[in-house]
Structure formats: C-alpha cells, structure tokens
Amino acid sequence: MRTPIVDPERRPGLSRRAFLTGAIAAVGGLIGAVLGGGGLGYVLSPLFRRHGEEWVDIGRADEVSPGAPIKVDFTVRKRDAWTTVERRASAWVLTADGKQFIVYDPRCTHLGCPYRWDRDLGRFLCPCHTAVFGVDGRVVMGPAPRPLDRFPVKIVGGRIMIRPEPVKSERS
Amino acid sequence: MKRILDWVDERLGAGPIWKALFARHVPEASGPAAWFYTLGSASLFVFTIQVVTGILLAMNYVPSADHAHDSVQFIETQVVLGRFIRGLHHWGATFMVVLVLLHMLRVFFMGAYKYPREVTWLVGVGIFLLVMGFSFTGYLLPWDQKAYWATAVGTNIARQVPAAGEAIGLVLKGSEELGMATLARFYAMHVLLLPALTAGLLAAHLFLVVWHGISEPPSRSGGPPP
Ligand code: HEM
Ligand code: FES
Numbered sequence: 515m516r517t518p519i520v521d522p523e524r525r526p527g528l529s530r531r532a533f534l535t536g537a538i539a540a541v542g543g544l545i546g547a548v549l550g551g552g553g554l555g556y557v558l559s560p561l562f563r564r565h566g567e568e569w570v571d572i573g574r575a576d577e578v579s580p581g582a583p584i585k586v587d588f589t590v591r592k593r594d595a596w597t598t599v600e601r602r603a604s605a606w607v608l609t610a611d612g613k614q615f616i617v618y619d620p621r622c623t624h625l626g627c628p629y630r631w632d633r634d635l636g637r638f639l640c641p642c643h644t645a646v647f648g649v650d651g652r653v654v655m656g657p658a659p660r661p662l663d664r665f666p667v668k669i670v671g672g673r674i675m676i677r678p679e680p681v682k683s684e685r686s
Numbered sequence: 687m688k689r690i691l692d693w694v695d696e697r698l699g700a701g702p703i704w705k706a707l708f709a710r711h712v713p714e715a716s717g718p719a720a721w722f723y724t725l726g727s728a729s730l731f732v733f734t735i736q737v738v739t740g741i742l743l744a745m746n747y748v749p750s751a752d753h754a755h756d757s758v759q760f761i762e763t764q765v766v767l768g769r770f771i772r773g774l775h776h777w778g779a780t781f782m783v784v785l786v787l788l789h790m791l792r793v794f795f796m797g798a799y800k801y802p803r804e805v806t807w808l809v810g811v812g813i814f815l816l817v818m819g820f821s822f823t824g825y826l827l828p829w830d831q832k833a834y835w836a837t838a839v840g841t842n843i844a845r846q847v848p849a850a851g852e853a854i855g856l857v858l859k860g861s862e863e864l865g866m867a868t869l870a871r872f873y874a875m876h877v878l879l880l881p882a883l884t885a886g887l888l889a890a891h892l893f894l895v896v897w898h899g900i901s902e903p904p905s906r907s908g909g910p911p912p
Contacts, residue, residue, distance in 0.1 A: 549738060552767045552774075556742050559766040595746070596753065596760035 569668070569675040572605065575615065576672065583608035583631045583638075583649070585620065590678045603678055605665055606631065606638070608649065618651060619663040619680035638662070651683065660685045706896060713902045722796070723900065725789035732782045733888070736820075739775040740877065747827070749873035751866045754829035779824060786817050798901045806894040809887050816884045823876040829869060837872075838864055 572588040587604045606618040622629050627642035638647040645656030652661045663680035695701050746765055748757045761768040793799050799807035826837040845855035860867030
C-alpha cells in the first residue's frame, strides 16, 4: 500500500515538497485574493452608492402669483440604507413672470433662523438678528454673510420640482 | 524577506513552534484514505470563511423584526458583492455541517477516537453541538417565512420535553411569541456566544491534535501498517 518515499537524489528538478508548497501558496493566494478582494469591495460599498437627493414635487406652478413669495411645506423622502426616512421641509417660492421660478432655502444665511416675507416692505426679514434680504435674495441689511441659498428648481408639467439640497450662494 | 524572517525568528524563537505546528509528522497514508485526513482541515477552512463573511454580513444586518428582512434584501441588491458574500456564508453554513459530520465519521470509522484521544473526541462532540447551534440560530436571521416557521417548528420541538418543555421554549424564544426578542437573542447567540465558545473548543481541539499527533490509519494485522 505504502508508496515508496521519493529519493531526493533520484530526480532532479522540482521536488514533491517544493511542488506542494508552491501549489498550497498559489491556491491559498487565490482564495485569499477572492475573499480579501470581495470583502474589500463589500466594505467599500458605500463609496459606490448613488448619492444625492431626488427631485421633489413641491406644488403647482400656477399657485404662485408673480411678485408674491409664498412659503410651501413639503415632504422629503430619503432612502437611508433599507429604510425610507420622511422629513418635513419648507421653502420660499417666488416668480416674477410665472415662468422662471426661484426657490429659497427657508433658513437665514446668518445662523439658520426661519425668516418671513414682509409684503409691505417687499423684503425678507429675519427675526433673530434682524437680517433683511431683498426679493433677489441679496443682503440688504444685517449680519447675514451671504445672500439666501437656493434650491435647484425646474418646472415639469406645471409642477414645481426642487432638489432639497440648497446650493450655497456666493458671498457678495 | 528571508532576512526579515530571520530577524523576527532570532527574537521570538518561533522556529520550534512553527515546526511543531506545520512540520510535524503526519501518518503516511495514500489513496482515498489520505483524503479522509483532510476533512478536519477542511472544516477549519470553512469555519474561517464563515467568520470572515459573517463579520461582513453583520456590517449591514440589523436583528430587528421590522428591519432584518429589509437589511438582508439591502445586502442582496445594493451592497457591492453582497450577494456573493451572503452566498458564501449560506453555502459555507451548509457545507460546514457536511464536512464536520464527514470528519466525525472518518475519526469514528478509523477508530481514531480511541485511547489516548478520547478528550479530542469529546471536545469534537462539543464542537459538533455548537455547529448545530450555529445552524439553528443562523436560520432564523433572514426573517423570511421559511426562517420564521422553521424556528417555530424548532422551538416547538424543544417544548415537547416533559415537564421542563414550556420553560425551555420560553427561554429559547425570549417571550411567549416568536418575535423581536427571539430574533435578538438568536442573533446574540449566533454572533457572540457561539463563536466565543467555538473558538475556545477549537483551540483545545487543535492543541490536542498536535499534542497527540494524528493517528495512523488502522490496519488489519494490529501491528504497524505494512
Ligand atoms: C469545526 C469543527 C472541527 C474542526 C475544525 C476540526 C479540526 C480537526 C483537525 C484539523 C484535525 C486533524 C486531523 C484530521 O483532520 O483528520 C482533527 C482531528 C480530530 N478530530 Fe476534529 N474538528 C472538528 C470537529 C470534530 C468533531 C465533531 C469530532 C468528533 C466528535 C472531532 C474529533 C476529532 C478527533 C478524535 C481527532 C483526532 C484524529 C486523529 O488523531 O487521527 N472533530 N480535527
Ligand atoms: S439668524 Fe437670521 S439674522 Fe441671525
């Protein structure tokens, strides 16, 4: 039954031991690479995921009368891994001509207070530290460092769609 | 490379340990019988795979009745290579049982459990029970219909024990109904308790295997093999 022990002097070249060592290293390396590579991809998975908010429908375009900003509330549904989180949010919507729309982030660019529209003054007023913004979003007065931030907006089939990630306005 | 190894070895003196573990003498079997000797190492290998893939799965799995199933779906559909990793763990689990059983059968039929290796065998029996535990607790975790009802059946079987049955069922399920509490404790057992116990028993098992050396294949004559 027993196979004769290989005489080391008998055959030149690759010994059985060297062959097996090499084979084990090769197969082991392959398995390690598959497992390690696969595991790495798995762990780094978040890097490959699609980021960014979806467009949100915040209402009908013809409900905003030209020259009169209105505050609209809407719900943002955001995917958080396998769950969907809902968040209430709002924005100031205005239009000059019913075609071009501007949507402002409702948080003051000073320290984040919700400002309001003053119809008589035609300005946005912040109650916290008296920042004043014009209809165009520019700082008229007060401590705000930059104009109002805007949401990307588009009109689709008469509906106002925004992406609920404010674009920081440039300092002016 | 050689110089680095020599440097380390000069300080640790690990050479003899390496020799004892990897350059030890093993039985000189050939043919099919030789393959039977690989079953223990194969079990160890698959166990390692289970540990690695299990850790990865735990990064995206949540053991809660209202999230478990969705988090598994998330792994399947959203995570890069998630299907692959879960597949490895799934088939590894199945294969593990097969390998450990075959290993046990080879030890049994070759009489390798006999003096002086009884303790190795007993530790092995412990490991086998732990493997069964892994299977039972892991099966519930996907929290789909199959998982739920399989565990319902499993826990109901445990409840058939005379007198203590109800108590055993309660402790297993963590509450009257199979639900949140069951999932939480099965998860804890699957990823904390059982791995810790298995690591301990495996260390003892492998130590004993090296300590005794591996037994020769049995021979008819009773003497050393021809
Ligand atoms: C996770 C499960 C297990 C692992 C990783 C494992 C690992 C090993 C390894 C690597 C060996 C070396 C020899 C060989 O591979 O045949 C071995 C030997 C042995 N195993 Fe296991 N084993 C496991 C389960 C079991 C079980 C369930 C039993 C029996 C109840 C058992 C009983 C033994 C005995 C008695 C030996 C000594 C055999 C000899 O000296 O010839 N093992 N085990
Ligand atoms: S937060 Fe608006 S002025 Fe300070």
